[in-house]
Amino acid sequence: MTEKYDAVVIGGGPGGYVCAIRLGQLGKKALLVEERELGGECTNAGCIPSKVIISFANKFYEAKKLVNDGALSGELQPSLAKLQEKKDKVIQRLRDGIAFLLKSNGVKIVKGHAELVDNSSVEITTNGSREVVSASSIVIASGTAPTELPSIPFDGKHVISFAEALSLRELPKRLLVVGGGPIGLELGTAYSKLGSEVIIIELMQQLLPGVEPELARIVKRSLERRGVKIHLGTTVENYRKDDDGVRVNLTSGDKYAVDRVLVAVGKRPTKWVEKLRELGVELDGKGFIKVDDRMRTSVDGVYAIGDATGPPFLAHRASRQGIVAAEVIAGQNSVFDNRAVPNAIFTDPEIGSVGYTEAEARNSGFSVTSARFPLSALGRGVLEDETEGVVKIVAEGESGSILGIHIAAPHATELINEAALALEMAATAEDVGYTIHAHPTFAESINEAAHAVLRRAIHLAPR
Amino acid sequence: MTLLKLPDIGEGISEGEIIRWLVKEGDFVKKYQPLVEVMTVKVNVEIPSPYEGQVVKLLAREGQVVKVGEPIAEIQTSQEQAETPTTPRQPATQTAQPTRPQEQRVLATPAVRKLARELGVDLSIIKGTGPGGRITEEDVRKAASSPPTITATRPETIVGEERIPLRGLRRMIAERLVKSVSRAAPVTIFEYIDVTQLIRLRDEARQIAEERGVKITYLPFIMKALVKSLGEFPMLNATVDDEKQEIVVYKHYNFGVAVDTPEGLLVPVVKNVESKDVITLAVEISELVDRARRGALKLEDVSGGTFSITNYGAIGGLSGTPIINYPEVAILGVGRVEKRPAVEGDQLIIRPEITLALTFDHRVVDGAYVSRFMNRLKRYLENPALMII
Numbered sequence: 001m002t003e004k005y006d007a008v009v010i011g012g013g014p015g016g017y018v019c020a021i022r023l024g025q026l027g028k029k030a031l032l033v034e035e036r037e038l039g040g041e042c043t044n045a046g047c048i049p050s051k052v053i054i055s056f057a058n059k060f061y062e063a064k065k066l067v068n069d070g071a072l073s074g075e076l077q078p079s080l081a082k083l084q085e086k087k088d089k090v091i092q093r094l095r096d097g098i099a100f101l102l103k104s105n106g107v108k109i110v111k112g113h114a115e116l117v118d119n120s121s122v123e124i125t126t127n128g129s130r131e132v133v134s135a136s137s138i139v140i141a142s143g144t145a146p147t148e149l150p151s152i153p154f155d156g157k158h159v160i161s162f163a164e165a166l167s168l169r170e171l172p173k174r175l176l177v178v179g180g181g182p183i184g185l186e187l188g189t190a191y192s193k194l195g196s197e198v199i200i201i202e203l204m205q206q207l208l209p210g211v212e213p214e215l216a217r218i219v220k221r222s223l224e225r226r227g228v229k230i231h232l233g234t235t236v237e238n239y240r241k242d243d244d245g246v247r248v249n250l251t252s253g254d255k256y257a258v259d260r261v262l263v264a265v266g267k268r269p270t271k272w273v274e275k276l277r278e279l280g281v282e283l284d285g286k287g288f289i290k291v292d293d294r295m296r297t298s299v300d301g302v303y304a305i306g307d308a309t310g311p312p313f314l315a316h317r318a319s320r321q322g323i324v325a326a327e328v329i330a331g332q333n334s335v336f337d338n339r340a341v342p343n344a345i346f347t348d349p350e351i352g353s354v355g356y357t358e359a360e361a362r363n364s365g366f367s368v369t370s371a372r373f374p375l376s377a378l379g380r381g382v383l384e385d386e387t388e389g390v391v392k393i394v395a396e397g398e399s400g401s402i403l404g405i406h407i408a409a410p411h412a413t414e415l416i417n418e419a420a421l422a423l424e425m426a427a428t429a430e431d432v433g434y435t436i437h438a439h440p441t442f443a444e445s446i447n448e449a450a451h452a453v454l455r456r457a458i459h460l461a462p463r
Numbered sequence: 464m465t466l467l468k469l470p471d472i473g474e475g476i477s478e479g480e481i482i483r484w485l486v487k488e489g490d491f492v493k494k495y496q497p498l499v500e501v502m503t504v505k506v507n508v509e510i511p512s513p514y515e516g517q518v519v520k521l522l523a524r525e526g527q528v529v530k531v532g533e534p535i536a537e538i539q540t541s542q543e544q545a546e547t548p549t550t551p552r553q554p555a556t557q558t559a560q561p562t563r564p565q566e567q568r569v570l571a572t573p574a575v576r577k578l579a580r581e582l583g584v585d586l587s588i589i590k591g592t593g594p595g596g597r598i599t600e601e602d603v604r605k606a607a608s609s610p611p612t613i614t615a616t617r618p619e620t621i622v623g624e625e626r627i628p629l630r631g632l633r634r635m636i637a638e639r640l641v642k643s644v645s646r647a648a649p650v651t652i653f654e655y656i657d658v659t660q661l662i663r664l665r666d667e668a669r670q671i672a673e674e675r676g677v678k679i680t681y682l683p684f685i686m687k688a689l690v691k692s693l694g695e696f697p698m699l700n701a702t703v704d705d706e707k708q709e710i711v712v713y714k715h716y717n718f719g720v721a722v723d724t725p726e727g728l729l730v731p732v733v734k735n736v737e738s739k740d741v742i743t744l745a746v747e748i749s750e751l752v753d754r755a756r757r758g759a760l761k762l763e764d765v766s767g768g769t770f771s772i773t774n775y776g777a778i779g780g781l782s783g784t785p786i787i788n789y790p791e792v793a794i795l796g797v798g799r800v801e802k803r804p805a806v807e808g809d810q811l812i813i814r815p816e817i818t819l820a821l822t823f824d825h826r827v828v829d830g831a832y833v834s835r836f837m838n839r840l841k842r843y844l845e846n847p848a849l850m851i852i
Contacts, residue, residue, distance in 0.1 A: 333580045339568075365532075399595040401570060426570040428595045 005031045007329050008122045008135035010114045013040020014315040015306030016141030017098050019322030024105030026330035031133060032107055033114040033124055037091075038098045041143055041307075042315040044091055045163040050186055052087040053166060054346050057190035078194045081169050116279055119301045137329045140276070140289065140297075140304040141322065144267035144313060149178060152236045152263060158246045159239075159261045162187065172196045174258040176248055178236060180207040182345045184264040185219065189347050192228050199256055201234045203265075208345065212357045212406040214372070218388055219347045219408065267313050276302075284310060293335045295325035303329065317341045340404075342420040344413035349389045352416025355404030355423050358394045367397035371452035373445050375409055377459045380440040386410045391449040393429060400428040400453065409442050418446060429453035464519060466534040469501070470510060476762075478530045479503040481523045482631060490518045492538070499535065502631055506762050516540035526630050528588055571598040582607035632727040643789035646705065648825040651784040654837050657845050658800055658815050664847045672742050681817075682720070682774055683744035685797060688843035690716045690737045691850055693770065696836035698828045700769045702790040710792075710827055719771035719788050720748060722755040723778070729755045730788055732768040772797065782818040792827045796820035 009020045012034030023030040037044050056078070066072040102109055112126035121134045146161040148154055154161055162183050173196065177188040180202030192198040200207070200223070207230070208216045220230060234252040241247075245259035269287035277283060282290045282298035288310030295303045303325045306318030320338060327334035345351040361368045375381030375389035389409035395402050405419035422432055432450035437443050451457040469479060479501035486498050497509040498518075520537040523529045569586040571579070575598055579586050584606045591598035629637060643649075658681075665681060672679040693700040693716060701712045716737045719730040731751040733744065754760050771788040776799035785796040798818040805814050819840070823833050843850050 335580065337576055399570075401595050425572045426595075426597050430594075 002121070003031075003131075003133045005029050005108075005133060005135045007031070007137040007139060007326075008033065008114070008133060009139040009141060010122070011040060011141035011143060011306070011308075012038040012098070012109070013141060013143055013306060013318065014042045015143075015318030015322045016040065016139065017102060017322075018319040019139050019141065019305060019326045020107045021101055021105045022323050022326035023329065024102070024107045026326060026332075028326070028330055030107045031135070032102060032109050033112055033122070034109070035111070035113050038095045038102075038109070039091070040141075041163075043094050043098070045166060047315055048091060048094060049087050049166040050162070050183075050190075051346060052090050053083065054186060054190045056083050056086070057193040058348070061193040078171065080171055080194075084167065084169055087166070116276065116302070118279065119299050136301065138302050139295075139322075139325050139329070140273075140302065140308055141306045141318070142270060142272055142308045144307040145270050146264070147266040147268045149236065149263050149265055152178065152239050152248070152261060154263065155241075158241060158259070159263060162262070162264050165260075165262045165264075168260075172258070172260040174245075174256065174260075175199070176201070176246075176256055176258045176261045178261060178263045179265040180204070180209075180230070180232070181264060181266065182208065182343075182347075184262065185223070186346045187262060187264070188228060189223065192223070192226055193348075197227070199229045199231070199258070201231045201236070201250060201252075203233065203235050205233050207232070208351070210357075211343070211345070211351060211353055212392060212404075213359075214390060214392060215351050215353065215406055215408040218349065218390065219351065222348055222388060267307060269308070273308055286310065293324075293337060294328045295321055295336065296328070312341055312343070314341055314343070338424065339426075340420060340423045342416045344416060346413060349386065349408050349410055350412040352407040352409075352412035352414075352419065353405075354416055354419045355402070356394055357404060357406065358392070361394050361396075361403045366403060368394060368403070369397045369400070369453060370394045371449055371455075371457070373449040373452050373457060373460065375442070375445060378440075378442070378445050378448070380442050380444065381409075383440065384410065386442075389445075391415075391445040393432075393446075393449045393453050395429050395453050400430055402427055402429060402432065402450075405446065405449075407446070409445065411442055415443055415446060418443060465514060465516075465538050465540050466522075467498070467513070467536040467538050468534050469523075469529045469531050471531050476503045476531070478528055479508070480528050480631065480634070481525050481535070482507065483525060484521055485509070486518050488518055488521055492516065492518060501529075502635065503762075506760050506765055507758065508762070510535075512538070514538055514540040524585075526628070527585065533587070569598065570596055571603075575600050575603055579603045632729075636727055639789065640786050643787050647703075647787050647789060649784075649787055649822050650825045650830065650833075651820050651822040652830070652833060652837060653782060654819045654821075654841055655803075655805075656817050656819055656841055657805070658817055659845075661844055661847055662800070662815055668741060672745060675742060677742055677745050678749065679742070679745045680748075680777070681797070681800070682748060682772070683741040684847060685772065685795075685844065686718055686733070686736050686744055687741060687850055688840055688847070689718070689770065689772075689795065691843050692836055692840040694737075695839055696832065698832065699793040699823060699836055701792045701827065702769065703792065703824065703827060705790065713769040715769065717767050717769045719768035719791070720751065721771065721773035722752050724756045724758070726758065729760065729765070730768070730771060731755050731760055731764045732766065734767065770794070776800065776817060782820050784820060785822045787822055787824055793821060793823040793833075796822070 006028040007023050008031045009016045010033050012032055020030050020032040060078050064076050067076055110124055112124045115123045117123050117132060121132050123130060123132045152159055156164060165187050171194055175191050175196045175198050177184040177200045180200050184200060188198045188200050206213055206216050207220050224230060231250060231252050234250050237249040237251045239246050239248045246261050247257045249255050273289060280299050281302060284290050289297055289304040289308050291297055291304050291309050295305050297304050305321035305325050307313045321336055324334050324336045340355040342354040358368060358370050372390050372392040376387035381387045392406045394404040402422055407415050429450045433447060433454060437447040448457050448459055452460060482500040482502045484499050486492055492512045494515045495511045498512045499510050501508055501510055517539045518536055519539050523535040529535055570591055571586055578600060584603050586598055589598055589602055589606050592602055593599040661684060669679050697712050700716060701710055704711055715735055717732050717734045718736050719732045722729050722731060733747050768791055770791055771794040773785050774797045776797045779799050782798045783796050785794045787794050800815050800817050802813050803816045805812055821837060
């Protein structure tokens with residue numbers, strides 16, 4: 001007899017496991033199928049391990065500055081082998097935590113490969129043995145795969161994706177990063193801080209395409225000051241492998257011999273998702289699963305969440321979608337109607353961004369007023385020697401209703417959550433300006449930027 | 464994806480009700496293919512597609528009132544389809560797609576949005592009373608308890624009663640009339656008119672008209688008498704501009720004529736009555752009435768009125784208290800022609816009469832002015848020959 005579930009969730013990443021826990025909370029009998037490890041790309045090859053490396057690189061870099069200033073003495077040498085051990089421990093601990101939470105919410109976990117038979121049964125292959133389970137609802141949270149560049153395909157050794165770049169046991173001497181998006185910049189920053197010579201190339205004319213241009217410029221300046229070479233409007237012309245690594249010719253005419261090439265140009269739909277078409281699941285033009293605001297696909301009873309539904313590829317978005325899907329399955333009137341999904345980029349300075357950029361707001365027909373507050377005018381910025389940053393607020397002209405907040409600053413990835421709350425709460429510049437922000441903090445710059453929207457910032461000279 | 468917004472239909476129209484979608488989600492449409500039927504305060508219009516492409520999503524439901532500029536549908540234009548490659552080759556980055564709000568901007572907190580979902584309230588049609596136009600919890604609760612047009616939850620049907628949603632033209636009529644009585648200060652005055660001579664004139668004109676194949680009623684004569692009288696009392700040939708707090712007095716005479724149609728009341732406008740003769744007026748009135756009943760009125764047929772007439776006498780009505788066709792200042796109600804006993808000198812005689820009822824906006828003019836106007840109108844109607852003087 002086939003086992004029967006209220007819901008089968010395929011994929012144990014930040015979309016799938018959150019969905020399964022919420023299903024459990026709502027009293028649904030749920031099964032989570034994960035082919036590899038719980039936590040998905042986020043925990044195992046994305047957000048978490050990259051932040052382990054970035055955090056280590058930041059500490060190393062700060063210590064090195066102290067040595068250079070003469071405040072510390074000694075020879076500093078990073079150990080990537082040690083770092084990998086630490087990373088593995090962190091990942092293991094988080095995986096265990098996820099497993100524990102799933103179990104304590106009554107979710108059954110199966111390690112295996114899942115295939116949809118129809119909209120109410122799933123075939124699961126575990127160690128060669130097959131089993132078909134039946135499910136009233138199926139949630140697809142299968143994620144994406146890294147996009148390969150035909151001009152320089154992955155070989156897993158010299159030409160690598162972000163997954164391998166997070167597992168390096170030796171520091172690359174020279175690292176070429178193809179793709180100036182968040183992943184490329186985050187890892188490029190970290191390895192340059194650890195001592196690699198880093199070159200970043202980006203096809204567009206701006207690093208971090210889609211991010212408020214001023215923020216991208218701040219990050220670019222800061223990278224270049226640390227010796228990172230950046231080529232915009234550039235891609236790989238051709239390459240040749242030799243014993244030492246890879247010789248790459250760029251379309252800009254520059255040539256580099258490097259020991260590693262990190263290709264981070266985005267993510268693509270998996271082949272697994274492609275097969276869903278046969279069941280009638282509609283995919284969009286790029287091959288991502290089409291869903292409505294209740295996470296329903298075009299096939300009754302089949303839901304999809306997270307990266308498999310297309311960009312923005314963000315763990316926190318996937319989690320929110322997972323909660324919505326679980327609640328909809330449990331019969332609740334829940335929708336994904338979030339005003340904005342915050343974006344957190346762990347560069348130096350960090351970038352936090354939510355809502356419309358100024359250009360997007362204007363293109364969408366809003367009457368826009370915007371204002372910026374630089375960290376150089378902020379007490380905390382000066383005392384920490386972190387004056388290269390800015391908070392920019394984009395608001396609707398008439399009402400002062402906030403359309404977007406964009407931050408380049410230390411801890412911007414933390415600060416942005418206040419901004420996201422402001423957007424969800426339909427706050428105006430007046431509201432944010434009115435709210436007392438503790439002193440001396442970086443968050444004060446948000447308060448001051450709101451005042452600046454109203455043309456009454458305290459710590460800016462009148463213009 | 465391209466958002467199709469409710470276009471500016473002109474004539475100061477700021478909103479319309481979605482009557483009927485002529486396409487479904489997923490349909491392919493040609494440029495200029497009619498997409499949706501929209502009813503405005505004045506007429507029904509069909510909105511054509513400005514693009515060729517596929518209708519991805521209908522953002523407004525039938526029965527919903529949409530403001531000009533608000534999105535009503537999402538269309539994937541054929542150009543966009545051509546631009547979307549099936550294999551992503553361009554360097555997509557994690558942030559290449561801006562994280563946009565999911566729907567058109569509604570200013571409400573998550574808790575209020577959730578409440579709205581639970582109560583079946585469409586936030587996009589509610590006006591927020593909170594700071595900066597934010598929709599408050601109270602706004603949602605209020606909307607939920609108001610007529611079924613705004614709430615999605617239908618009241619249970621009770622045996623022995625039928626519930627008909629207040630929709631379409633009915634709702635337009637309701638809203639306009641309520642606006643009129645809530646803004647104007649209406650007063651109605653009455654007058655008996657001896658129509659002995661008017662009937663004689665009409666009968667003589669009828670012969671001339673019939674030679675030209677035109678059927679003639681009393682209405683064109685009343686219009687001509689009105690032009691003469693309003694010329695002397697111009698404050699009644701006027702509208703009120705609430706926003707600017709001004710009275711707009713007109714030197715031309717455009718008379719709205721109330722027409723009973725199967726769908727409900729419509730008020731087409733006969734333009735420049737002062738420059739048209741009785742027979743021309745008769746022809747124009749009958750054309751407008753015909754168009755109104757066929758639902759073929761154009762926007763210009765129903766706009767620009769300076770004064771209105773409701774001729775309920777034609778279907779046997781005696782008298783009433785008409786409601787002003789806001790923002791006009793006055794409306795004349797015309798009762799049926801009937802023989803009545805009257806006193807002439809000390810003699811009781813029988814003569815044909817009609818009862819006129821004039822409702823006016825007391826904010827604009829006072830009773831004495833209107834009484835004098837009514838006496839003047841009476842004089843012209845009782846002695847139509849005076850009109851040529």
